[in-house]
Amino acid sequence: MRTSRLLAPAIIIIVLALIYTGGASVQSVLTLTMVYATIGLGWNIIGGYAGQTSFGHALFVGIGAYTVVLLQREWDVSPLVGVWAGITLAVLAALLIGWPTFRLSGVYFSLATLAYPLMAMPLLTWLGLQEVLVPYRNTGGGFYLQFADPRWLTLCALALLLVAVGISLRIQKSDFGESLIAIREDAVAAAAAGIHVQRRKLQAYCVSAAMTAAAGALYASVLYVVTPDSVFGLLVSVQALIIPIVGGRGTVWGPIIGSVLLITLAEQLNAELGSRLPGINGLMFGAALILLVLLAREGLLWRAIDIVARFRRRRETGGRPPAEAPSHRPDLTELAALTRGAANAERPILTVENLRKSFNGVKVLDGVDFEVRPGEILGVIGPNGAGKTTLLNIVNGFVDADGGHIRFTDQDVSATPPHERANLGIGRTFQTPRPLPRCSVERNVQISALHRPERSATVRGALRATGLWARAGAAVGDLDIGELRRLELARALAGRPAVLLVDEILAGLSSDQADDIVTLLRAIADQGVAVILIEHTMGAMLRLADRLVVLEAGTVITSGPPQAVVADRRVVAAYLGSKWSSHA
Amino acid sequence: MNDLLQYAISGLMTGGVIALLSTGLALIFGVMGVVNFAHGDAVMVAMYTALLISTGTAIPGIAIAVLLLPVFMAVGWLLHLVLIGRLAQSVDGRPAERDHDAQLLLTLGLSLILQNAALMIFGSDPRGGGGVQEPIKVAGLVLDPQRLLAFAIALLVSGALFVVLNRTAFGRGLRAAASDPVAAQYCGIEVKRAHRAAFAIGTGLAGVGGALLATFYPIQPFVSLDFIILMFAAVVLGGLGSVPGACVGGLLIGLIQGLGQIFLPLQLQTLTGFLVFLLILFVRPQGIFGKAVRV
Numbered sequence: 017m018r019t020s021r022l023l024a025p026a027i028i029i030i031v032l033a034l035i036y037t038g039g040a041s042v043q044s045v046l047t048l049t050m051v052y053a054t055i056g057l058g059w060n061i062i063g064g065y066a067g068q069t070s071f072g073h074a075l076f077v078g079i080g081a082y083t084v085v086l087l088q089r090e091w092d093v094s095p096l097v098g099v100w101a102g103i104t105l106a107v108l109a110a111l112l113i114g115w116p117t118f119r120l121s122g123v124y125f126s127l128a129t130l131a132y133p134l135m136a137m138p139l140l141t142w143l144g145l146q147e148v149l150v151p152y153r154n155t156g157g158g159f160y161l162q163f164a165d166p167r168w169l170t171l172c173a174l175a176l177l178l179v180a181v182g183i184s185l186r187i188q189k190s191d192f193g194e195s196l197i198a199i200r201e202d203a204v205a206a207a208a209a210g211i212h213v214q215r216r217k218l219q220a221y222c223v224s225a226a227m228t229a230a231a232g233a234l235y236a237s238v239l240y241v242v243t244p245d246s247v248f249g250l251l252v253s254v255q256a257l258i259i260p261i262v263g264g265r266g267t268v269w270g271p272i273i274g275s276v277l278l279i280t281l282a283e284q285l286n287a288e289l290g291s292r293l294p295g296i297n298g299l300m301f302g303a304a305l306i307l308l309v310l311l312a313r314e315g316l317l318w319r320a321i322d323i324v325a326r327f328r329r330r331r332e333t334g335g336r337p338p339a340e341a342p343s344h345r346p347d348l349t350e351l352a353a354l355t356r357g358a359a360n361a362e363r364p365i366l367t368v369e370n371l372r373k374s375f376n377g378v379k380v381l382d383g384v385d386f387e388v389r390p391g392e393i394l395g396v397i398g399p400n401g402a403g404k405t406t407l408l409n410i411v412n413g414f415v416d417a418d419g420g421h422i423r424f425t426d427q428d429v430s431a432t433p434p435h436e437r438a439n440l441g442i443g444r445t446f447q448t449p450r451p452l453p454r455c456s457v458e459r460n461v462q463i464s465a466l467h468r469p470e471r472s473a474t475v476r477g478a479l480r481a482t483g484l485w486a487r488a489g490a491a492v493g494d495l496d497i498g499e500l501r502r503l504e505l506a507r508a509l510a511g512r513p514a515v516l517l518v519d520e521i522l523a524g525l526s527s528d529q530a531d532d533i534v535t536l537l538r539a540i541a542d543q544g545v546a547v548i549l550i551e552h553t554m555g556a557m558l559r560l561a562d563r564l565v566v567l568e569a570g571t572v573i574t575s576g577p578p579q580a581v582v583a584d585r586r587v588v589a590a591y592l593g594s595k596w597s598s599h600a
Numbered sequence: 601m602n603d604l605l606q607y608a609i610s611g612l613m614t615g616g617v618i619a620l621l622s623t624g625l626a627l628i629f630g631v632m633g634v635v636n637f638a639h640g641d642a643v644m645v646a647m648y649t650a651l652l653i654s655t656g657t658a659i660p661g662i663a664i665a666v667l668l669l670p671v672f673m674a675v676g677w678l679l680h681l682v683l684i685g686r687l688a689q690s691v692d693g694r695p696a697e698r699d700h701d702a703q704l705l706l707t708l709g710l711s712l713i714l715q716n717a718a719l720m721i722f723g724s725d726p727r728g729g730g731g732v733q734e735p736i737k738v739a740g741l742v743l744d745p746q747r748l749l750a751f752a753i754a755l756l757v758s759g760a761l762f763v764v765l766n767r768t769a770f771g772r773g774l775r776a777a778a779s780d781p782v783a784a785q786y787c788g789i790e791v792k793r794a795h796r797a798a799f800a801i802g803t804g805l806a807g808v809g810g811a812l813l814a815t816f817y818p819i820q821p822f823v824s825l826d827f828i829i830l831m832f833a834a835v836v837l838g839g840l841g842s843v844p845g846a847c848v849g850g851l852l853i854g855l856i857q858g859l860g861q862i863f864l865p866l867q868l869q870t871l872t873g874f875l876v877f878l879l880i881l882f883v884r885p886q887g888i889f890g891k892a893v894r895v
Contacts, residue, residue: 298719
């Protein structure tokens, strides 16, 4: 970060010097590079930060370009005004693509993004707009973005690029940007942490479309003649995505580096070979795509960051692995601020009524009822396939029940989406931890507390309570399984839960690792949080649970205090088979 | 009324070839989980190849189609060996979300190379479009013999594929690898080889389809852009990844496009495919047969 603060002004000065001294060909390469860097930055918002690869950003370039040109030709509207119309149309188009496809898997988005610009081409041909000239309107003041001195146009491109960089930096530092990254790294974990995945994707797509359309509007002034192929063409879409990917997606510098490399190369190739070998540019971009995928999937910048980090680590540790992680003592002093203990501990905070669910005709849950009170630890046990994880998924909203109700406080949340349930106070952990792979421990925890005023205190409290405070800056790849499980808890705690769903958190842990978590869960419950625990380890369950619910074949066969339940014959039969129940 | 029937029939004829192409695309998606953006360009290469063969010799169009099937299967097999299969698969045999993108980028790169190489070799002028043959008249309807033949062969090949997929051990292996790669692996099915086979067959079908198209459709380097939307629409209409669905989807798209000729101007005819695509996306993303692929 510090390097970029020094680098940025230096680069701007160099670009300004180039603009001042360069001849016409330098101006044109510079302008194109900056326009495409802006397009790449636009793509980067949805494709880089949010991780949704768009294969058709030419749509927005084309909408921006055609809108300003047609507005100027028909009604003499300045591009400076027309660009806003272009942006508006592009955002509408983004909504039209994003709204239906973001509900579905990524394939539909890929298909739709590729299809839309391809369809714009015959439409424009039919409208008789195969070739639209930018009307000559040199008023002297540059009001129509037409200048006697081409250096002014280059300056305009620089100005637009700087605006795009500014917006990207703002997003990168914002909670909005954090939620996009969480969605990219693990959309399921993001939803469980209370992030509205669909809405965030859609917002990112709209911002992306707007930025790209603005660049497209300027591109029209660079081209003079706008044709369907030059702005809606496949090659434009490819450049929009390959520039940020080559440079490094999800970074501000990536699209700039990619544009400098590729656009300079493309212009050079065009000048040398373009007349003899039409299509040389397309061939080059195709080959670049394939090489990129095979050799440097993450892009040049990420590669460089990795190499630098490795080099630094080697210098600091002399090649030895880093020293043993500092010991982790859970510090529960700030726990009270993290939880939403209910005022009335006697009324159930969560009630499940007659829950039913079948998968392909197989009944997984068949009329399950239970309730849980604030401060209570409810253990759900049952043999494999009894429906425990499905139950948890239904309570947190990942799976829709076929029938029945879930009430949280006085509210029926049966139809509430998972992120809203998380925000209401239903937190959960995953049996297989779902850390965001390329984020630090702290950022992993933070995603549950985005857009909250007391965010940093919450994250600190959650990290302290789970004993991860000393590891806040560590990469999640360096955590052991015990730490990953505590990370799951920390993330759930940062969402300030009133009900906490815990899925087999002790499985596969050593007894020391398990003890830490048992103590922590007890402390969380003592703050008035209702904990619903799924666990195979009977010993831990007997120690922890205030009450047990036994599921078998989708129904509750018994419930009550742990000691009474384990003595129940039906429970022994369910676990060990009826043969053993007579011995119990 | 006769007009309506005429348009419907000529649409259905083209629909047969679209069905064949979409079947290949759906097979690749169904087994590998990858949308092959270069599928249309394999068709383009087959069209040029068929054109070159037919102008030099007296070999009829059907014979070329038969000839191109093994040739393009070999090409597909090789492409998967040296390029597509190079990407690391995750444990379950299916590409992870990030790798999924990588496969799409790879096929997009391939598509660009094929299009622009064709542009360099053959130039941008359209070629071919089929010799003039005496149209057949049946009950007042005019039938183009080349289209009729293409339609028949397309249906025949698609039918053969269903038989292979459903009635042979090899086909069951492919379907197993498609529905649950991990379980298939445990049952002794080599998933990577299944992927390679699916890609080879899919590309082989593109070869046949291209040869058939070349008998009546003009060829230019970017001809795939005319078909790609129609193929997407057919595949989505049939339910993403469903092979029989894609076949029926292709026929329907042909029919709809044929009827669209009645009220749509020439340049807008591909729009009907797009409108169908849009409509499915909004109304019934699971298509006619399949389940929607949800997040």
